[in-house]
Amino acid sequence: MSVFVNKDTKVVCQGITGNQASFHVKNSLDYGTKIVAGVVPEKGGSLHLGLPVFNTLREAVEQTGAEATVMYVPAAQLKYAIREAVEAELGLAVSIAADVPLSDMLEIKAMLRGSKTKLIGPNTPGIITPEEARLGIFPIDIHKKGHIGVVSRSSTLTYEAVLAISRAGLGQSTVIGLGDDMLIGMDFIEVIDAFNHDRSTKAVVMIGQLSGPFEEVAADWYKQQINKKPVIAFIAGNAVPFGHNMGYAGDVLTNGYVSVQDKKDALAAAGMIVVDNLNEITRVLSELK
Amino acid sequence: MPIPPKKQCSYTPQEAMLAADSVSKRGPWVLKAQIQSGARQSGYFLEKKAERISGVQIVRKRSEIATVAEQMLGNTLVTIQTGPQGKKVNKIYVEAFQKVKKNFYLGLTVNRITAELVLLIADVPDGNIIKVALNHPEDILHLPLCAGDSVSSAQIQNIMNFLKLPHRSAHHLEKLVNGLHRAFLDLDATMIEINPVGVSLSGELCALDAKISLDDNALFRHQDIAVLRDDSDLGERELQAKRYKFTYQEFDGAVGCIVNGDGLALSAMDLLKEHGSGAACFINVKGGVDKDKIANGIKLIMTNPRVEGIMLNILGGFVRCNLIADGIVAAASEAGLNVPMVIRFEGTNKDMAREILNNSHLPIVWSNTQDEAVEKLLKLIKEAA
Numbered sequence: 001m002s003v004f005v006n007k008d009t010k011v012v013c014q015g016i017t018g019n020q021a022s023f024h025v026k027n028s029l030d031y032g033t034k035i036v037a038g039v040v041p042e043k044g045g046s047l048h049l050g051l052p053v054f055n056t057l058r059e060a061v062e063q064t065g066a067e068a069t070v071m072y073v074p075a076a077q078l079k080y081a082i083r084e085a086v087e088a089e090l091g092l093a094v095s096i097a098a099d100v101p102l103s104d105m106l107e108i109k110a111m112l113r114g115s116k117t118k119l120i121g122p123n124t125p126g127i128i129t130p131e132e133a134r135l136g137i138f139p140i141d142i143h144k145k146g147h148i149g150v151v152s153r154s155s156t157l158t159y160e161a162v163l164a165i166s167r168a169g170l171g172q173s174t175v176i177g178l179g180d181d182m183l184i185g186m187d188f189i190e191v192i193d194a195f196n197h198d199r200s201t202k203a204v205v206m207i208g209q210l211s212g213p214f215e216e217v218a219a220d221w222y223k224q225q226i227n228k229k230p231v232i233a234f235i236a237g238n239a240v241p242f243g244h245n246m247g248y249a250g251d252v253l254t255n256g257y258v259s260v261q262d263k264k265d266a267l268a269a270a271g272m273i274v275v276d277n278l279n280e281i282t283r284v285l286s287e288l289k
Numbered sequence: 290m291p292i293p294p295k296k297q298c299s300y301t302p303q304e305a306m307l308a309a310d311s312v313s314k315r316g317p318w319v320l321k322a323q324i325q326s327g328a329r330q331s332g333y334f335l336e337k338k339a340e341r342i343s344g345v346q347i348v349r350k351r352s353e354i355a356t357v358a359e360q361m362l363g364n365t366l367v368t369i370q371t372g373p374q375g376k377k378v379n380k381i382y383v384e385a386f387q388k389v390k391k392n393f394y395l396g397l398t399v400n401r402i403t404a405e406l407v408l409l410i411a412d413v414p415d416g417n418i419i420k421v422a423l424n425h426p427e428d429i430l431h432l433p434l435c436a437g438d439s440v441s442s443a444q445i446q447n448i449m450n451f452l453k454l455p456h457r458s459a460h461h462l463e464k465l466v467n468g469l470h471r472a473f474l475d476l477d478a479t480m481i482e483i484n485p486v487g488v489s490l491s492g493e494l495c496a497l498d499a500k501i502s503l504d505d506n507a508l509f510r511h512q513d514i515a516v517l518r519d520d521s522d523l524g525e526r527e528l529q530a531k532r533y534k535f536t537y538q539e540f541d542g543a544v545g546c547i548v549n550g551d552g553l554a555l556s557a558m559d560l561l562k563e564h565g566s567g568a569a570c571f572i573n574v575k576g577g578v579d580k581d582k583i584a585n586g587i588k589l590i591m592t593n594p595r596v597e598g599i600m601l602n603i604l605g606g607f608v609r610c611n612l613i614a615d616g617i618v619a620a621a622s623e624a625g626l627n628v629p630m631v632i633r634f635e636g637t638n639k640d641m642a643r644e645i646l647n648n649s650h651l652p653i654v655w656s657n658t659q660d661e662a663v664e665k666l667l668k669l670i671k672e673a674a
Contacts, residue, residue, distance in 0.1 A: 075506065098575075101507035102399060102479055109404035139605060139636030154552025159604040160659065163635060180551070182479065183404050210555065212401050236555035239562035277563075278556065279660060 001200030002174045003149065003191070004092055004118075005068060007032060007132035012066040014039045014057060014073055014081045017048050020137075021072030025049055028070075028134040036064040039084075057084040068092035070126065070135040075100040078122060082108050086115045094135045095121035095185070105183040112185065119185025124177035125155045138175070146171015148285060149195035149229070151188060152207035153180045153214065157236060160278050161205050168282035173201040180209050188218035196228050203288055205281055206272070208235040208263060215263050219270035231272040232284050235260050238276070290468035291461075291495045296384040298323070305358035305383055309351065313385035317349045320383055322361050324376040325519070327482060327500040330416050332368035335375055339364045344378075345498070347386060354383075369419065379521055387497060389487035393452050394418045395465070397434070397473050398480040406434040406473065408466065410448055416485050440466045457492035465494050476514070477507035526570075526589055533585045535574050542567025543670060545596035545628075547586060549574050549608045553659070557602060560663045569595035578608050583616025588624045598629045598670040600662050605636035614642035618649045626651060629669035633662045 005011075015021050016038025026049055029035055037052050037060040044055030054060035057069065069090050073081045075097045085093040100108075100122045112119055120127055126136015130143035139159060144166040152158040158177050165172060176191050178184050188206060195201045208215040215235065222231060237260040268274045273284055297308035309318050322329055322344040329344025339360035346357050358381055367375035396409035396418075410430040411421050421428050430451045432444055445463050448454075454462065465486065473481055480502040487497045508515050520528055530537030544561055546568050548554050554571050561567050570593050572586045590596055603613055613634070620626070633656040634642050646653055654669065656662035 076509075099506040101477060101510075102504045103474065103477055103507060106399065106404060106406075142635065154550060154555075156548070156550030156604045157552035157556060159636060160553070160556070163604075163658075182399060182401060187402075207552070209552070214401070217402055236552055236559055239555075239558035239567070277559075277660075279658075 001198055002129040002132060003194040003198050003201070004120075004174065004176070005127055005129050005133040005135060007034065007129075009034060009068055009092075009133055010064060010066045011035045011068045011070060011133070011135060012037045012039060012057065012060045012064065013051075014069055014071045014084070015077075016040060016051065016053065016072070017043060018072050022049065024072070024137050025070075027140055031134045031140060032131065033133045033135065035070075036066055039069075057081075057090070058088045061088045061090065066090070068135065069094070071095045071097065073097060075104075075122070079104045079108050079111075082117070082119065083111060086111050086117045089116045091116060091118065093117050093119045093185075094124075094126045095119065096124060096126055096136055097122040099123075100181060102182055105181065108185075109183055118190070120176060121179045121185055123181045124179035125158060127174065127176045128172075129174045130172050136177070142166060143175065144171035147173055147200055147202040149173050149191075149198070149201040149204040150175040150207075151178065151191040151195070151204065152176070153178050153184075153209040153212075154207055154236070157207050157234070157278065161207055161234070161281060164278055164282050165205070165285065168286065170282065170285055173198060178214075180212075182212070184214075187214055189221045192218065192222065192228075192231065196225065201229060203230045203232065203285060205285075206231050206233045208233060208267075210235065210237040210260060210263075216266045219266045219272065222272060223270040230288055232281055233264075233267045233272045233274050234276075234278055234281065235263050235267075235274075290465060290472065291493070293384050293387055293495060293497065296382055298380055299358065299383055300362070300380050302355040302358040302362065305381060306354050308383035309348075309354045312383060316351060317347050317386040318354060318383055319386050320346045320348055320354070320357050320361065320381050321498065322366050322378040323380045323382055324366055324371070324378055326366075326368045326370040326376060327484070328368040328370050328419060329366065331419075332366050332371070334360065335365040335367060344368065377521075387487050387495060388489070389495075389497075390490050391452075391454075391488040392416060392485035392497070393488070394421075394482070394484045395469065395486050396480065396482040396484070397469050397478075400431075400433065403433065406470070408432040408434055408440075408444075408448075408469075410451060412452060413485060418482075418484055434470060440470060454488065455492045458488060458494060461492065461494040465496070472501075476501065477504045477510060478502060479504045526593060529589055530572065530586075533582055533589070535572055535582065535586060537570060537572050537589070539570045539593070539595075540568045541595070542569050543595060543597040544568050544666060545570050545572075545590035545593060545599045547572045547574065547583075547590070547599065547601040547603075549578070549603050549605065553602055553604065557600065557659060557663070560660060561667075564663055564667055566663075566667055569593055569597075574603075574608065574613075578612055578616075580612055580615040580619055583613050584619040584623065587617060587620035591624060591627065596628060597673070598631070598666045600666050601630065601632045602659050602662060603634050603636070605634070605639065608636070609638045610634040610636065610642035611638040611645060614645035617646060617653075618651070621649070621651050629654065629666060629673060631656050631662045631666040631669070633657065633659060
């Protein structure tokens with residue numbers, strides 16, 4: 001069991017012929033991901049990495065029955081790629097694109113509202129269900145099948161958490177990077193809710209960021225849940241001087257004025273287990289068992 | 290959007306005098322330090338000779354213009370947004386003082402949860418919006434705006450009531466808010482704050498000061514704005530880093546860090562602090578890395594005199610570790626490696642990377658985790674001292 005993707009999820013790749021896309025799609029295929037087709041405008045009818053390429057996403061979905069798309073399209077193209085996904089009524093879209101303009105994201109979020117499509121990203125490593133499906137750019141050799149759900153706004157700290165969990169002899173049910181742009185697709189609430197309903201997930205590791213209210217909002221929601229899995233939360237940034245902007249897109253009025261401690265306090269008050277060091281995650285997890 | 294009619298930019302105290310004369314025959318005047326930061330009015334200067342003024346100064350006597358300008362120019366203004374190192378003031382704005390009956394704060398940004406534009410409005414008699422945000426957040430009115438439409442008359446009435454503005458200000462307010470909305474969309478802004486908006490005796494509104502943050506990711510659509518980029522408050526190493534297209538930041542510790550993500554940078558800082566040390570600088574190479582970029586990064590770090598050791602922590606998903614290893618070898622052969630270096634590689638092509646560096650016979654210490662890397666490096670630095 002897992003959330004959002006598993007070994008049977010049929011995946012199509014938008015922008016499959018690009019350099020990075022080819023590298024990562026090949027790795028994902030080797031990993032066992034059921035990638036069934038690619039989409040590149042004007043390259044329909046050709047084959048790439050042994051997969052059929054279609055001109056439009058709709059065609060690819062009609063021909064292959066794909067349920068999810070992983071997008072290796074540049075930032076400027078993202079809104080068009082997502083429009084296609086929404087129109088094709090795909091359940092899941094994953095975008096790794098960096099540097100997406102905020103105004104494009106406002107449009108994208110408006111498109112997604114009321115649609116059947118959930119977006120992971122942009123600016124994220126994607127989603128991986130170990131030993132089943134990899135949609136994105138996760139390093140391959142650090143994951144291990146298991147029962148810990150991981151959801152994170154920091155790419156590199158996701159890898160750190162995954163490594164620690166794997167090395168402790170535990171494993172992950174599904175790992176999801178939300179991205180840390182000013183606007184993101186799925187948020188903590190949607191993912192933790194999915195983990196709460198996933199029988200194979202025993203506990204959730206949540207990695208937050210300094211800027212943005214996503215963690216606090218998730219904490220308010222978590223507090224009200226009745227049936228829920230334990231959440232172990234980590235937020236880096238203790239050593240950042242008060243008011244110092246590390247380069248995150250901040251919030252207007254709270255930019256730099258909310259300290260990491262404020263965030264941690266909010267999460268702890270909601271019943272999450274807050275750790276100060278990534279290595280503590282595995283200690284807490286083993287005590288939970 | 291209405292702004293003060295008379296203003297001029299000055300680079301020297303003499304220019305400031307001339308500017309003052311040209312904007313108004315009589316005082317008071319307002320002198321504003323031009324740095325890329327808000328909260329200048331509650332800021333302070335690092336230099337002793339300017340310790341009594343802030344970044345926005347009302348000057349009543351003509352004879353004091355040059356003195357205040359001299360205190361601002363060339364000195365370092367610290368605000369809650371600049372960090373403790375502050376920013377150097379190279380130019381000031383001279384304006385005629387606008388007599389107003391009332392000031393308020395008007396901001397426009399994006400609500401990150403609802404993904405909507407949101408207007409923020411608050412009464413701030415002393416201009417200090419931060420104080421209101423911290424102590425009385427309920428005193429800030431939040432009004433969502435539809436991206437496509439202009440502001441509704443009900444919303445204007447809502448703001449009028451909230452601010453207790455005189456009836457005759459209504460159409461001025463509508464014009465101001467719609468102008469702000471259009472500017473936000475047209476400029477691809479991430480935030481515009483007008484602080485304060487002045488309300489004149491006759492009920493007219495005027496943007497007396499503003500801070501606009503633009504979306505770097507959309508700058509490619511605004512070549513006319515892109516050419517205005519002012520890097521004069523960046524240090525030499527920061528400028529160089531920009532040329533190489535990576536993020537570089539300096540702090541006051543002893544460790545030079547190379548990482549491939551903001552999260553890793555933050556957690557490295559936490560760990561260094563835990564061990565009683567700190568970072569001298571950070572290079573975040575993010576996704577796109579090649580051999581030259583990394584080599585330039587390492588050479589750059591070694592020109593920072595604070596750096597006593599280098600910690601390289603790469604968790605490669607997008608980044609391929611072998612390219613980083615090639616860069617390290619290139620930097621060491623071109624510039625030498627004169628401080629201890631601890632490396633931790635994980636992820637894509639890490640074994641290849643280890644082999645490259647082991648074959649180079651550089652004095653590199655390996656580590657499996659970030660904690661271990663910090664401990665090993667701090668020990669090496671201690672031994673070298």
